[in-house]
Every structure is written in C-alpha cells, then in structure tokens.
Amino acid sequence: xxxxxxxxxxxxxxxxxxxxxxxxxxxxxxxxxxxxxxxxxxxxxxxxxxxxxxxxxxxxxxxxxxxxxxxxxxxxxxxxxxxxxxxxxxxxxxxxxxxxxxxxxxxxxxxxxxxxxxxxxxxxxxxxxxxxxxxxxxxxxxxxxxxxxxxxxxxxxxxxxxxxxxxxxxxxxxxxxxxxxxxxxxxxxxxxxxxxxxxxxxxxxxxxxxxxxxxxxxxxxxxxxxxxxxxxxxxxxxxxxxxxxxxxxxxxxxxxxxxxxxxxxxxxxxxxxxxxxxxxxxxxxxxxxxxxxxxxxxxxxxxxxxxxxxxxxxxxxxxxxxxxxxxxxxxxxxxxxxxxxxxxxxxxxxxxxxxxxxxxxxxxxxxxxxxxxxxxxxxxxxxxxxxxxxxxxxxxxxxxxxxxxxxxxxxxxxxxxxxxxxxxxxxxxxxxxxxxxxxxxxxxxxxxxxxxxxxxxxxxx
Amino acid sequence: xxxxxxxxxxxxxxxxxxxxxxxxxxxxxxxxxxxxxxxxxxxxxxxxxxxxxxxxxxxxxxxxxxxxxxxxxxxxxxxxxxxxxxxxxxxxxxxxxxxxxxxxxxxxxxxxxxxxxxxxxxxxxxxxxxxxxxxxxxxxxxxxxxxxxxxxxxxxxxxxxxxxxxxxxxxxxxxxxxxxxxxxxxxxxxxxxxxxxxxxxxxxxxxxxxxxxxxxxxxxxxxxxxxxxxxxxxxxxxxxxxxxxxxxxxxxxxxxxxxxxxxxxxxxxxxxxxxxxxxxxxxxxxxxxxxxxxxxxxxxxxxxxxxxxxxxxxxxxxxxxxxxxxxxxxxxxxxxxxxxxxxxxxxxxxxxxxxxxxxxxxxxxxxxxxxxxxxxxxxxxxxxxxxxxxxxxxxxxxxxxxxxxxxxxxxxxxxxxxxxxxxxxxxxxxxxxxxxxxxxxxxxxxxxxxxxxxxxxxxxxxxxxxxxxxxxxxxxxxxxxxxxxxxxxxxxxxxxxxxxxxxx
Numbered sequence: 010x011x012x013x014x015x016x017x018x019x020x021x022x023x024x025x026x027x028x029x030x031x032x033x034x035x036x037x038x039x040x041x042x043x044x045x046x047x048x049x050x051x052x053x054x055x056x057x058x059x060x061x062x063x064x065x066x067x068x069x070x071x072x073x074x075x076x077x078x079x080x081x082x083x084x085x086x087x088x089x090x091x092x093x094x095x096x097x098x099x100x101x102x103x104x105x106x107x108x109x110x111x112x113x114x115x116x117x118x119x120x121x122x123x124x125x126x127x128x129x130x131x132x133x134x135x136x137x138x139x140x141x142x143x144x145x146x147x148x149x150x151x152x153x154x155x156x157x158x159x160x161x162x163x164x165x166x167x168x169x170x171x172x173x174x175x176x177x178x179x180x181x182x183x184x185x186x187x188x189x190x191x192x193x194x195x196x197x198x199x200x201x202x203x204x205x206x207x208x209x210x211x212x213x214x215x216x217x218x219x220x221x222x223x224x225x226x227x228x229x230x231x232x233x234x235x236x237x238x239x240x241x242x243x244x245x246x247x248x249x250x251x252x253x254x255x256x257x258x259x260x261x262x263x264x265x266x267x268x269x270x271x272x273x274x275x276x277x278x279x280x281x282x283x284x285x286x287x288x289x290x291x292x293x294x295x296x297x298x299x300x301x302x303x304x305x306x307x308x309x310x311x312x313x314x315x316x317x318x319x320x321x322x323x324x325x326x327x328x329x330x331x332x333x334x335x336x337x338x339x340x341x342x343x344x345x346x347x348x349x350x351x352x353x354x355x356x357x358x359x360x361x362x363x364x365x366x367x368x369x370x371x372x373x374x375x376x377x378x379x380x381x382x383x384x385x386x387x388x389x390x391x392x393x394x395x396x397x398x399x400x401x402x403x404x405x406x407x408x409x410x411x412x413x414x415x416x417x418x419x420x421x422x423x424x425x426x427x428x429x430x431x432x433x434x435x436x437x438x439x440x441x442x443x444x445x446x447x448x449x450x451x452x453x454x455x456x457x458x459x460x461x462x463x464x465x466x467x468x469x470x
Numbered sequence: 471x472x473x474x475x476x477x478x479x480x481x482x483x484x485x486x487x488x489x490x491x492x493x494x495x496x497x498x499x500x501x502x503x504x505x506x507x508x509x510x511x512x513x514x515x516x517x518x519x520x521x522x523x524x525x526x527x528x529x530x531x532x533x534x535x536x537x538x539x540x541x542x543x544x545x546x547x548x549x550x551x552x553x554x555x556x557x558x559x560x561x562x563x564x565x566x567x568x569x570x571x572x573x574x575x576x577x578x579x580x581x582x583x584x585x586x587x588x589x590x591x592x593x594x595x596x597x598x599x600x601x602x603x604x605x606x607x608x609x610x611x612x613x614x615x616x617x618x619x620x621x622x623x624x625x626x627x628x629x630x631x632x633x634x635x636x637x638x639x640x641x642x643x644x645x646x647x648x649x650x651x652x653x654x655x656x657x658x659x660x661x662x663x664x665x666x667x668x669x670x671x672x673x674x675x676x677x678x679x680x681x682x683x684x685x686x687x688x689x690x691x692x693x694x695x696x697x698x699x700x701x702x703x704x705x706x707x708x709x710x711x712x713x714x715x716x717x718x719x720x721x722x723x724x725x726x727x728x729x730x731x732x733x734x735x736x737x738x739x740x741x742x743x744x745x746x747x748x749x750x751x752x753x754x755x756x757x758x759x760x761x762x763x764x765x766x767x768x769x770x771x772x773x774x775x776x777x778x779x780x781x782x783x784x785x786x787x788x789x790x791x792x793x794x795x796x797x798x799x800x801x802x803x804x805x806x807x808x809x810x811x812x813x814x815x816x817x818x819x820x821x822x823x824x825x826x827x828x829x830x831x832x833x834x835x836x837x838x839x840x841x842x843x844x845x846x847x848x849x850x851x852x853x854x855x856x857x858x859x860x861x862x863x864x865x866x867x868x869x870x871x872x873x874x875x876x877x878x879x880x881x882x883x884x885x886x887x888x889x890x891x892x893x894x895x896x897x898x899x900x901x902x903x904x905x906x907x908x909x910x911x912x913x914x915x916x917x918x919x920x921x922x923x924x925x926x927x928x929x930x931x932x933x934x935x936x937x938x939x940x941x942x943x944x945x946x947x948x949x950x951x952x953x954x955x956x957x958x959x960x961x962x963x964x965x966x967x968x969x970x971x972x973x974x
Contacts, residue, residue: 012494012508012586013564014486018571022516025523025540031632032537060545070535071640071936073903073922080928081868082900083891087793088784089863089879096876098865125541126548 032068033131036123039063044127044135045442062124136442137297140449156259167254176253184251190244191237199234203227267302267356267388268349269295270342273324274363276313276333283395286435287362288325290393293445294360302356308345312338318345335367335416336375343382357387365394365415376419384427391448392420392432472762479574479771486510486569489579490586496757497587501750502832505590506605507564510582514571518554519544521568525733526558528566529612531619531725533635556775559585561593561732563605576768577775583754588747595840596742598735601651608732614660615725622718633973634719637940638705638726643902645705645727646734664721700906700921703727704941707907713916714946714971723944738898741844745799749835752776752800782860798860802847805856806838807831816854844896852889854880864891869927899925905951916947916969924955930963938965946971 033040043061092098127135163176206223213220271291273279279287298305309324310316313331316338338361346357367375384390394417420432433444475492476485490510497503513521523540524530546552556577560566567585569578593599604611623631638645701707708715709723736743755772758764764772782797783790809817810824810831818825824834838847857880864887865874878884878891894900908921918941922930930953942949942965950964 012490012510014483014490014510015512016483017511017517017568018514020513020517022514022520024517024520025537027532028523028534028537029540030537031532031534032541035534035538035632068534068538069933069936070538070636071933071940072643073905073934073937074931075900075903075928076931077928079869080926081866082926082928083864083866083877083887084895085862085864085888085892086785087782087860087862088786088790089861090784090786092863092876092879094876094878094884097873098876099873100871123538123542125545 036063036068039067041135041138044132060124060126062122065123068123133296133300137300140297140446156261158257158259161256161258163253164256165252165254167256171254173253173255177247177251180251180253181247184248185244188244191241196234196237199230203230203234266304266306266354267298267358268306268308268346269298270308270310270346270357270359271324272310272312272338272342272359272361274313274333274335275311275327276331276366278333278364278366283364284325286395286438286441287393289438289441290362290435290445291360293441294358294391298358306350310338310341316341332368333366334371335363336371336378339375339378339383343378346386352386359383359387359390361390361392363394363416365417367416372419376423379423384423384430388429390430392416392430393444394432394434396434396436474765475763476575477765479576481573481575481578485575486578490582492758492763493579493583493587493754496754497583497750500757501753502836503587503591503750504594505565505587506594508567508586508590509564510567510569510586512571513568515554518558518568518570519547521558526560527612528560528609529616531616534632535639557581557585559589561599561603561605562608565590565593574771576771579758580751580755580772580775584747584751587754588750589743591750592739592743592746592839596735596739597841598739598843602735603732611660611728615729618721618725622722626718630973631722633943634722635726637943638723640937640940641705642726642730644905645703645730647703647706648898667717700908702906704905704907704920708944711910712945714973715944719973737901738843741795741799741896742839742842742847744795745803746839748779748796748800749803801856801859802851803835805853806834806851809853810834820853845893848896849889849893852892854885857885857888862888862892864888903930918945918947918949920949920951922951922953924953924960927955929953929961934963938963943970943973
C-alpha cells in the first residue's frame, strides 16, 4: 500500500486570518466600545496582546437545541458509589440537567461574553479607526529628496548585468520560428538519408546497377542540406534585437520619518494628575504617528520659566517648581527643529500639554514665535489643556470669555488663521480618546474646507 | 531479538517511514484492516490551530464563524488552558493525517497507528460513512464550494452572502436526509450542472418574458406542490421551495447542506470511531513492543499518553465532563475481545452469538465496526461486566420534580435498563431535536410550518426564536414551529408576519 509523507510546516500559516478579519469586522461595534473603554484604563505602552471580551449578541450562532431542564427521561452517569434504586438526588440549582455535562459555555467567558485576544495591530486598528493624519500628502509631492527604485518591466538597452535571460530567450525563439530557422532534426534526417542512399549505391557494383535514381536524390538532398545550413548560419541564435534588460525606475519616496515634539509645562501648577493625563495623550499620539510613519523621533521639552530638552523619564517624573513662561518651550522646540530636523526629510508634529497658565507678559512673545517660527514648519500642532479637577467652571469660563488672557484664547484665535493648530480640553482620563479622535477627525473635515487649506499650504511652502 | 526502531524522542522523516511500515504490517496482516491510501502531513502548531477553526478540513469556505472559533481556540491554547490535539485525520481518499511537529517519536508512532490505520479503517468500512460520505470527492467539493462562495462574494457583496450562510448554518444540523440514502457527490457533475443552468438561462433570456402574465396552468402548478409527507431535511426543502431565494442563494444552501451531510456520520459514531482507533493503536503499540521494535522507555511514555487520553472521571469528580468516548469505546472493544477469548457464564448467557466463539475476536470487532453506530453498538455490545466496571447508574429526570430519582444501578435487574438508557443518549433524536417541515401554505399566505417531534417531553431551549428568524430569512414569509407530542401541541413559536422578499 502506498503512502506519502509530506512536510507541510513551511506552507503558509495564518490560513485563518481572513476568517478572523471577518469575525472582527462582525464584532466591530462591541469591540470598539470595549477597546475605547479599556485603553484609558490601562497603560498603553506595553501592549503585546490584549484580552478583550465582548457581548455575544451579534456573534451568536443559534441552533435548535433541547432545554435540558424539561422532559421526562432517563440518563446515565458513571462512577456510582453508594446509590441504590429509589434514592433521590437534589437537582443542581439553575436547573441544568447533568446529562450533557458542561457543554454550555466553555468557549470563553460567561454565557453572554465572548473572550479572545487581539494582537497589538488589531487593537490599534480599532483605536485609530477612521482617524487620519492631516496634511500628510503635501510634503510628499513637493519636498522630495529621497528616491526608491522599483522594477518597471524590461528595456532594450541596459547593463549586461541586468540581462534578463528568460525574456531574451523568449524573443530569440520567436524570431527564429518566424524566420523559419531550419530544424536540427530535419538536417539530421537529410544527412541520414544521404548516408543510407550512399550505402545502397556502394552495395551494388556500378556496372551491375547504376543507381541513377539514388544519385539524383542525393544531389537533391545535398542541395536542400546546403540551403538549410546556409540559412542556419545566416540566422543567429541570439540577435541583439532579442535582448531584454531588467528595467528600474526611480520613484520619489514619500518622507517616512516624523518627529514629534512633546512640550509640557512642569511648573508648580502641574500636579501628578495633570502629568498623568498629558502622558496618556502623548503616548496615544506617538502610537498613532508610529503607524503612519516608518520612523518616529520623539523630542521631550519641559519648561517652567526656562525650557530644557530631557529624557523621557525626566520628562514625566522629575519635579520642578516655579512660574510659567510657555514661549521658552516653543523657542527651544523651534531651535531643535531647525537644527536637527530639516522639513525636507521630517514631518514635524508638536504636542503641547499645559494647565493653561502663562505669564500675561509672555503672551505676545508666544504668539510671535508660534506664528513666525513654529506653525509654518509643523504639520500639526495639538494643544491639550488639562482642566483642574475642581476648576472646571473657571476654565470653562476662561475658554468662553473673550479676551481672557489664557493660552486657550490665544490658540483659539490662531486656529482661525492656522487650521493646523488645534486645542482641546481634558479633565478626566476617559475623555482622552474622544478628544484624540476629535483632533484627527476635525481636521479631515476642515481640510475639506478648501479656501482655508489653500492658505495653509501656501504659507507652509 | 530485533533492535528497536528508535531510541531517542526526536522524530525524523526516515524514522516515520520505518515506523509506518511496521505499523502497516501489523494493521494489515494481524488486524486485517482495510484502509484508504494514507497521506501523512507534518504540520506546525500554528497550522494545527488553523485546522481547528475549519473543523479539521484542509480547505473550507470563508466565514466569520470560523474566525470566531479560531479566536477562542487560540486564546485558550496560548493561555495554556488546553493543549492541541496530537493529530487530525480527514475522511478522504487518500486519507489525510495531520501529525504535529511537536510530537515525540513515540507519539508519532501512536498517532500513525491511531489515525492512519484505526480511523482510516473506520472511515472506509463503517456503513454510515460508506453511505453518507464520499471520501473520494470531498476535497474537490470543498474547493468547488470555496471558489463558488468567493465568486458570490465578489459578485453580490460580502454582507448578503454572509447573511445567507449565517442562516444556513443555523439549520445545518437539519440539512440531512436521515432515512434516504443521498446521491454521491460529484464535483464535476455539480459544476457541469451549474454551467448548463447558467448557459440555458442566458440562451432563453428575454426581458419580455418578465412582462407576460402567468398562465393559469403555471400558477396551478406552483401551488400544487403536494404535501404528502413531512420533510425532515429542512435545508433541502428550503433549497427547493423557498419562494424568495435566487439561484446562487439556493446553491449556497446546497453547499452547507452537502458539507453538513459529510459530518453527519461523525457525531453518530464518536464512541465507536475513537474507540476503534484507540484499540488499534493500543494493539499496535503492544505488538511493536513484543517484537522488540519499541524500547521499554518508549512503551512507558506511550502508557502515559494513552492513560491521559483514556481518563474517565466519575460523575461527582471535578474533571467530569460527560462520557469520554475514547474510554467508553476502547473498553467496549476490549470487552468484546475478552468475551470472545475468556467468557464467563454471564457472558455466555448475554452474548450467546459470540461468547467464546471460534472464529476469533477480531472478526466480531470488524463486524461491529462495519455495521453499527454508537447507539446500536451500545445496545448490542455493552456487557454487564462493563456496567459494573464503570459503575453506571440511571437517573430519571422529571420536569416537575426537584430531584432526580435513581432508577437502576449495576445489578441484575438494572443491566438492561442501564444499557438502553445509555444507548438512547447517543440516539440522534436525543442529540439533535427532531424538526421537520410539516406544511407550507403555498395557496395562502405562504406560512412555513415546522414540527418538532417531542421526545420524552424535551422542549426546545431559548434560542429557538433566533433560529426561526434565520429560517424566515431564507423563506421570506412567516414561519411557525410547533412542539408536538402524540398530536398535542406543547408549545408553539411564530415569527413576525411581515414578508421579507429579498435578503439584503
């Protein structure tokens, strides 16, 4: 009996991916609810896999089945120890009969929940679903400096090292067929035939049988042979017109690097809670950028009355006190961008978090730096104002009272002219996701707004 | 004495060849098995997970529900709640056996004996498999189904295809004709038929036909679908008679129905199939050891694996999860052998046909494998000795009572009762509710009536209304379901009245 042993281990795995995508699409609604709830509750950095359980409605697969609590029937169990006929055993509470035995809800979670794991990518897909990075295309078209080579068919000229043998041979064969290149088989046949005829001639003495017919045929065949050979010599096996070379074309490569500048106010008014909220926001933005760009650099700038560039750890954990001069941070950001991140290669994003306090005298300076130095070179400037826990009403008013000397008022004013600067307020962790989504959804709609966009792109150039 | 086939635990392809050859010798010469050609495929654990989600089939059409099962399996596996199966075997010709890469050489040997010979023989010889499945064409059919469904998705959109499949899946267990032997599958014919249908439609297509009023005769003909007998194959009935389905939708119903039919023998022969495969590997491993082809160490490892698979907890133990088909089936086959070779007086009284029979235990077993399913197998072969060994007892459930009554135990008066009760637990009507199409009101409002034949007063559970919604989606018009016992309606269900003439 024959058998085959096949090693399938190298076959592509992940045959289920497409089914899984279908499943995730199906469960989308519940999934995004749970994910958005879950993301603000947990730290975002160390997400390898995420366990999610979702309600089963929508992914239920009902079939006809028996209600085990009804009916009058007998069933059998193994492992009797001391029962004798006539004994009574109380039914377990909940009324489930023992007959089927535990087939109810073993596939994860309780009866109404379905638990499974999302990979990091799938998780972030849901988090950032329908969000767009604004102004992303502009740069690609204009400031291209990097090129990528792609294959682009074949050409008739090229370096010998790029000769494509297969393509060249295809043409060589075609040409030879078209020109009726004599077949080697035919030549062999003729030669054999001539040899055979000559054998025959030799067999008889010339006086006995002159074999004129054979001789005539030989002459005929030799003539044909001659012709074929001449033709074979005239038609080259490979001709310069057959040659094909692999062709490569240079495409401009979209800038795939981004720099994200995080600016945070660490003056006395920023407490743990404010820092924690800012951190979450920064991380979210980082993850978002990371998905869109191949490489993302992060620059941390903290400031009170003066600004310093620092490490991530210092950024979030060191304690400083003092007053607030926001423009110092912006000035430093501008210098760093100018020095290290040329706009031709880098997409610059600035994220600023603050509680909204600034010295009044600093406001005109801040505005000047923003308008002249920062906003023209950054793709997007997000400002989150962390509202104090008990100060909501004050901030609410500060946001809506005209000419109040808050950063909020300034940024709102700038937004009129510069759609790439956007500000939002955050009070609690659960607001971060909605706010984040607003940031990036709002811009897509405002970029629909043609005239405004035009202004931006012109000035950016 | 011959030297052992292998000593370490690492497997290799040449070793697999050697082991296969030795197992084959034992299986064909000593056990007289009759098997399909084997195709052994070594796969990784990732691929095993993939295979899980498609019911073990090497190819399956795409649907979210497989993704859902995959996600659940993947999670429990990665968390370490469950291990993966050592093998998967597919009822096809050639018979495809998946061996896991992680298995040790001893496990691979066990698996080869178990799947490539035990299951394989069962697939080829058991009457249910012979009549309800078509090992030769199944893979081709699955390829056809996958491509067809993909084509439908491209042509008509994901969402509508998904809806039709969802609804068909809800009824897939009711897509089998239980009493009529189905025609054999033939992919080439299926394809041909389909093409012909399409060509014909294309040829006769003329938009004018649509505008012609229907003649009386045609109308009459449509109404006259006679309802002589109830139809137990609900999907078949829908495929042929649904007033709203389009041609391709009917084809989808047919695909689900055909694949469901392929699985139909499997859940009716779980105990026998696993029992026989386990019995085969147990016999083979012992014979290999006797021949000196297995080391004592390998044999100990085998016993460890074997006893893990054979675990049967008592009903009051923590690990109790119903009857373990491996255990029950294996012990029954062993018991048959014991009865043949070393019968007691009791056995002679209970099994006069074969107790101490001369032609040998093997023929008795092969005969059982060929001609029984779980229910009849237990009814025929469960011996008092087995009932005592497993200490089986019968509980009587009465809906109204707040307790179970111990009806019979493993004693002289109880044996028959225990045996019948256990057998009926494996009866198809007890596994899957018996639901049939009893009427379709073609002349009136086109209501489809399903009848649930109640057995022992067992009613349907609370998902019934959801399933009926799926039936309605395929039928388009109101659907009602009646649970009847001896003509009395115990409970009835009804979907909404509004017709929905299109699946969208």
